[in-house]
């Protein structure tokens with residue numbers, strides 16, 4: 224479904240440079256902190272069988288004298304829709320589950336401990352349309368919906384924490400919808416959920432037609448593989464949203480997303496990376512791939528002609544470490560799995576060096592925020608008196 228005109232990735236262009244030049248550029252653009260890790264031949268064969276691009280890398284950390292390394296592997300999965308947007312829901316679900324099963328099998332073979340899907344992974348990203356039918360039918364209960372039940376058994380089988388961002392239907396509270404990430408622990412038990420804090424009102428992203436801003440705060444989920452949190456898509460534009468997860472002790476924050484090139488691609492490599500630096504945690508950014516075409520035209524309220532697709536979802540999923548180094552990105556056009564080995568000890572090591580937490584002056588900002596939220600707030604602007 225991707226347009227042939229789409230280029231594959233920044234990395235595929237960098238590969239064309241002479242080695243010496245490429246190394247210099249990568250050191251500056253990507254940081255010094257990643258190296259390739261080899262995965263078994265079987266894992267490579269599996270990625271080929273399932274048509275999934277596979278990138279695996281490890282972030283560098285220092286060995287400590289008193290603490291053992293806390294190395295874990297994350298798996299970031301990006302995918303196109305397996306069928307046309309207008310396919311019957313049952314068929315779409317079957318195709319999605321098959322694809323998820325293959326990606327999880329590959330992740331297990333690559334030693335992944337925590338796996339995350341893209342935003343609203345099991346449905347077309349139909350929120351551009353503002354139509355209610357059939358899209359609202361994709362909504363599921365967080366704790367016991369079809370995809371949670373399906374993933375629980377795979378989480379148990381593979382001893383893997385799974386983050387499953389879905390359209391949630393809250394049947395106990397008026398059947399309303401939310402944009403939610405469900406967390407299933409490695410024993411196959413439902414651990415909890417987080418609802419998207421910031422809802423876009425930009426371009427074709429008409430998501431406020433479907434759900435409100437989330438009411439779950441900034442939860443951090445304590446798992447056997449570290450303290451994890453989820454900042455869903457548009458929340459990545461809000462630095463205080465990232466801070467919220469840091470204040471609650473996150474070591475890894477996942478950013479499952481759905482965003483298109485014309486809108487956000489120059490921002491993509493910056494925001495989650497900056498958040499990792501500012502908050503001394505790892506960030507894992509996942510974006511969907513491909514161009515999703517809808518049956519009916521929709522408009523964006525910007526005077527431009529009505530159209531039937533959002534534009535190209537550019538994938539490019541990547542991981543950033545607390546020291547600012549980042550992994551290569553997955554392709555802009557293909558389904559893929561990025562496996563990254565993280566030593567969670569690096570979070571504290573970076574805090575000790577940079578002291579961002581010690582120097583952050585929360586009380587200063589708390590006072591300002593308190594004032595700024597009052598209706599009679601007067602901005603502190605100093606002008607020359609006449």
Ligand SMILES: NC(=O)NCCC(=O)O
Pocket residue numbers: 342422423428455456457458480481482483486487
């Ligand atoms: N899904 C979503 O929140 N997309 C908004 C677009 C963006 O933040 O780049």
